[in-house]
Every structure is written in C-alpha cells, then in structure tokens.
Amino acid sequence: MFTGIIETTGTVEAIEKNGANVSYWIASSLSGELKVDQSVSHDGVCLTVEAVENNRHRITAIEETIAKTNLSAWQENRQVNIERCMQMNGRIDGHLVQGHVDATAFCIDIEVKEGSHEYRFQFPAEFSHLVIEKGSVCLNGISLTVFDIKFNSFKVAIIPYTYEHTNMQHVHKGSVVNIEFDVIGKYLARFREVFGRPVVSPPYNNAAEA
Incomplete structure (x- = not known):
C-alpha cells in the first residue's frame, strides 16, 4: 500500500526482455536502500525488487502489467516516479494507493x-x-x-x-x-x-x- 507521495525519481538504465516479460534496471538515490522482495511503486505500478547492485535495482513486469500500463513505452533514460510502501506508524499525506493501475x-x-x-x-x-x-x-x-x-x-x-x-x-x-x-x-x-x-x-x- 502506498500514499501517492513520491520520494524520488529514478532513471531507466537498461531494459531486458525475457519471453513476454520485461525487466528494467532503475538507478535512483533510494536503490541502495531497497531489499530484494520489497514492493515499490514505479510510476504508480507496484513491482517487486528482484536485485540490487551499484545503486540500482531490477524489477520485472509480466505481460498483464505491460498491457494495462505505460511500461511498454518505457525507454532507457526515462525518469520514473518512485515510492516505497507506506509505514503503518506514519501519517498518510496523500491517499490510499494500491499500486494496481486501472x-x-x-x-x-x-x-x-x-x-x-x-x-x-x-x-x-x-x-x-x-x-x-x-x-x-x-x-x-x-x-x-x-x-x-x-x-x-x-x-x-x-x-x-x-x-x-x-x-x-x-x-x-x-x-x-x-x-x-x-x-x-x-x-x-x-x-x-x-x-x-x-x-x-x-x-x-x-x-x-x-
């Protein structure tokens, strides 16, 4: 769950295709703090961190996600809005956001x-x-x-x-x-x-x- 308050932006550094899935390497000021299996919002899409290295992290979108979002248009050097999931002991400054793009x-x-x-x-x-x-x-x-x-x-x-x-x-x-x-x-x-x-x-x- 997220709040819609963006923490930082990241840059798409590399794109890898694996069958119908697409993986993206994102470099950001938060990447080094992320952990594998963590859910992170990327342009409003909740995606799982698969790897972290050299201040960048990798996420993968499946065919369904690509079809319903703008991820198919992502290219290298694109700026992406990033927000980590909300903490239950803090204020909700935006509104309740699932990261499930409609x-x-x-x-x-x-x-x-x-x-x-x-x-x-x-x-x-x-x-x-x-x-x-x-x-x-x-x-x-x-x-x-x-x-x-x-x-x-x-x-x-x-x-x-x-x-x-x-x-x-x-x-x-x-x-x-x-x-x-x-x-x-x-x-x-x-x-x-x-x-x-x-x-x-x-x-x-x-x-x-x-």
Missing part, C-alpha cells in the same frame, strides 16, 4: 499558470463513475486532486515542488500516464452494483423450517 490516461491539454501547471487528462469512459469533483486520483504514482470534471476527462493542478521532484515535468500533450482510481470509490461502486438491485431470494423451504 488503465492509462492521455494528457490532452496543459495550461501554465503563475506558479503552477494545470493538466487535463482523458481516461476510458468506463471509469467515469469513479471520478468525483475534489476527489483523489493517482497519476504515475502521484496522489492528486481532480477538478473541472467532464464526462471522461478532468484537470489536476501541479504545484512547483511536485513539478520539480516528479516526472510531471516530462509530461506533454499526448503523453500516456498510469491511472489508479480511488480504491474506496471502487468498493462503493461494486457494493452498489451488487446490492443496488433486487436480490432474488431462494425459495422458502417449509420442510427445512419445520
């Missing part, structure tokens, strides 16, 4: 404001019921608040600190980002789907009650 979203507009940047992202319409005004969303692992919602698009505002310390500075029109919707909203939507319609009860069994 889909990808496209940047369709950027406005440069005085002191901030506003990005508009378009996402698959099937997830429109999971986005609410001033609600939380996770983009490339960053916990952000959405506003100015249209049917299948929304805006997020990026403050200077986030812009400088994440890979949002490399996002432009047409960029593809990983998106994870609020897990609480997903559970509520599922609850409504299951219990928001009449439930067919089994036939009353007199014999069983006798």
Whole structure:
C-alpha cells in the first residue's frame, strides 16, 4: 500500500526482455536502500525488487502489467516516479494507493499558470463513475486532486515542488500516464452494483423450517 507521495525519481538504465516479460534496471538515490522482495511503486505500478547492485535495482513486469500500463513505452533514460510502501506508524499525506493501475490516461491539454501547471487528462469512459469533483486520483504514482470534471476527462493542478521532484515535468500533450482510481470509490461502486438491485431470494423451504 502506498500514499501517492513520491520520494524520488529514478532513471531507466537498461531494459531486458525475457519471453513476454520485461525487466528494467532503475538507478535512483533510494536503490541502495531497497531489499530484494520489497514492493515499490514505479510510476504508480507496484513491482517487486528482484536485485540490487551499484545503486540500482531490477524489477520485472509480466505481460498483464505491460498491457494495462505505460511500461511498454518505457525507454532507457526515462525518469520514473518512485515510492516505497507506506509505514503503518506514519501519517498518510496523500491517499490510499494500491499500486494496481486501472488503465492509462492521455494528457490532452496543459495550461501554465503563475506558479503552477494545470493538466487535463482523458481516461476510458468506463471509469467515469469513479471520478468525483475534489476527489483523489493517482497519476504515475502521484496522489492528486481532480477538478473541472467532464464526462471522461478532468484537470489536476501541479504545484512547483511536485513539478520539480516528479516526472510531471516530462509530461506533454499526448503523453500516456498510469491511472489508479480511488480504491474506496471502487468498493462503493461494486457494493452498489451488487446490492443496488433486487436480490432474488431462494425459495422458502417449509420442510427445512419445520
């Protein structure tokens, strides 16, 4: 579990293909502190550390992960947002993030404001019921608040600190980002789907009650 507060960025140094799987060597200021089997968020994707050496670490994405995220577009020298899993004895500064990416979203507009940047992202319409005004969303692992919602698009505002310390500075029109919707909203939507319609009860069994 993560909070969506990025700790650092890393650089993709090497990419290795093994059948349908793809491994990435990431160099970062945190790599030397990581341990094998540790779960780490990379651009919002929860991946397991497989090896650590020379201030870099290796992660592997399976075919399913590559199909649902932007990892297929990763190339050497790409900047990746990194967050270690949350500690249960600390504050949650963002929101609860699983690292289970739901889909990808496209940047369709950027406005440069005085002191901030506003990005508009378009996402698959099937997830429109999971986005609410001033609600939380996770983009490339960053916990952000959405506003100015249209049917299948929304805006997020990026403050200077986030812009400088994440890979949002490399996002432009047409960029593809990983998106994870609020897990609480997903559970509520599922609850409504299951219990928001009449439930067919089994036939009353007199014999069983006798």
